[in-house]
């Protein structure tokens with residue numbers, strides 16, 4: 001079983017639209033949407049949810065007002081500024097502090113420090129995990145509750161679930177739609193993947209973000225391809241990004257043009273390839289062939305990566 | 311009425327909606343009205359503001375988190391610290407304490423509760439803060455070091471380094487999780503930048519939910535408003551969310567962005583659009599400011615799950 005993860009450094013580069021198009025070509029596969037913070041893949045895959053799990057990311061503290069003496073020790077020791085004295089509109093400060101669950105990181109310091117045991121600590125729902133059937137194969141996706149931490153843990157759950165399904169249904173491939181950035185959820189999305197595809201745009205920021213994403217995949221020793229989306233917006237920058245990528249050991253795998261068809265496909269809740277033959281469709285198909293070549297090469301220890309034409 | 315400084319966070323449920331374009335152009339627009347302005351790049355995983363503002367950086371320092379360290383001769387290997395740590399960042403193996411810095415959140419529990427007082431805290435760098443100025447605007451940005459996960463700590467360091475300018479624009483990371491919360495929590499108001507596409511609308515609804523959970527006033531900037539469908543405008547109308555700025559889908563904007571140019575400088579015809587918008591945003595913000603300064607809201611117990 002192989003895992004390919006599509007990431008982007010910065011968001012909004014067309015990563016999810018490309019992932020959906022890849023899914024239309026991939027054959028027997030499992031799809032995993034690891035952008036749990038802003039999962040969008042389901043919007044174009046018409047999923048039918050067959051299982052829904054509650055995700056408990058951790059516990060949160062809350063003060064039992066009747067037991068609290070208002071000593072303020074918890075306020076002083078919470079490093080996440082989650083505990084404060086409510087202030088009324090009149091400017092009066094309450095005697096007893098409150099914990100804002102949005103900011104509580106569940107470290108338990110307050111629970112331990114409270115001299116009168118006035119602080120409860122209970123598991124809290126921080127998101128949902130879904131297993132769905134889609135016309136393009138099984139999909140695992142998730143939705144992190146707003147203002148919840150622990151996205152890395154939820155990403156790991158999504159990946160584990162996708163692997164379990166792939167094994168059960170003898171799927172050869174898992175396509176992962178990764179989150180933006182280079183932080184905790186991205187790290188959880190890429191570790192152990194066979195191949196990463198960085199989708200970038202030919203802009204100065206795209207250039208900069210591609211470098212950071214490439215450093216990250218290098219840090220985790222993941223063979224990496226790059227694709228410049230909307231390349232014709234700035235052909236010079238496209239060249240620069242591709243050259244820079246090669247210097248980083250990242251292989252340019254294709255260029256995709258700027259085309260309104262991408263938005264149109266999204267509005268029609270489908271992928272670009274399902275909108276009939278088009279030049280952009282041909283470019284995406286060529287890109288996918290390149291990815292498949294690299295994946296098969298990766299099977300023999302990554303050497304095959306070098307045979308991918310730039 | 312409004313003498314105190316105003317902090318506006320520019321955020322979006324998803325990346326690539328034009329957050330930085332809007333934040334940078336608004337910063338310049340506000341500066342042109344004679345206010346002192348600072349731009350804080352809180353998108354520390356992918357900071358991009360410097361590309362446009364081209365600031366001269368005059369100081370640079372590490373953003374740190376606190377990390378426990380064992381004083382070996384005091385430690386008796388009791389294992390209490392490993393039990394206490396909620397993030398599995400400490401293990402005690404054969405009476406020897408092992409600390410995993412990548413997992414530590416610096417909560418302070420272990421050093422606070424070690425019965426032998428054998429843990430002290432040291433500073434661990436997780437990123438860099440840079441301070442400077444460019445295009446007539448004070449500039450501060452944070453950069454998370456590669457392989458690190460403590461974005462919120464770097465964002466907090468950026469905010470700590472902020473000056474007392476009349477206007478602060480915080481360019482936030484995309485999404486709705488911990489880093490965004492950290493960037494938005496001390497702001498007076500939030501601008502949510504979105505596109506009228508199915509992805510854009512879906513991510514906007516998440517961002518709205520987050521902003522409501524933080525009890526912040528917010529309004530919407532609609533980028534590429536003539537693209538996609540009309541569901542986003544309908545949503546805003548239904549939810550009573552003001553749209554304070556609409557920007558057309560203009561290929562020239564994408565091109566100036568690609569070249570790292572500031573929109574209102576490269577395409578001056580957009581300057582009046584931003585001047586109008588700034589006036590609207592300003593009026594809207596002060597209309598929502600309480601007379602007295604009310605500190606961060608903590609007066610409603612609410613679990614912010616979806």
Ligand code: SF4
Pocket residue numbers: 060061077078079080081082083099103104105106107108109110111
């Ligand atoms: S559990 Fe930790 S983060 Fe939560 S309120 Fe208590 S001290 Fe603060």
Ligand code: SF4
Pocket residue numbers: 063067068069070071072073074075097113114115116117118119
């Ligand atoms: S430490 Fe306990 S008693 Fe003291 S203010 Fe906090 S909750 Fe109340």
Ligand code: SF4
Pocket residue numbers: 380384385386387388389390391392402407423424425426427428429
């Ligand atoms: S709690 Fe203190 S004494 Fe016990 S193992 Fe940890 S560091 Fe050592």
Ligand code: SF4
Pocket residue numbers: 376377378394395396397398399400409413414415416417418419420421
């Ligand atoms: S400071 Fe907190 S997170 Fe870090 S090791 Fe100690 S208990 Fe764990």
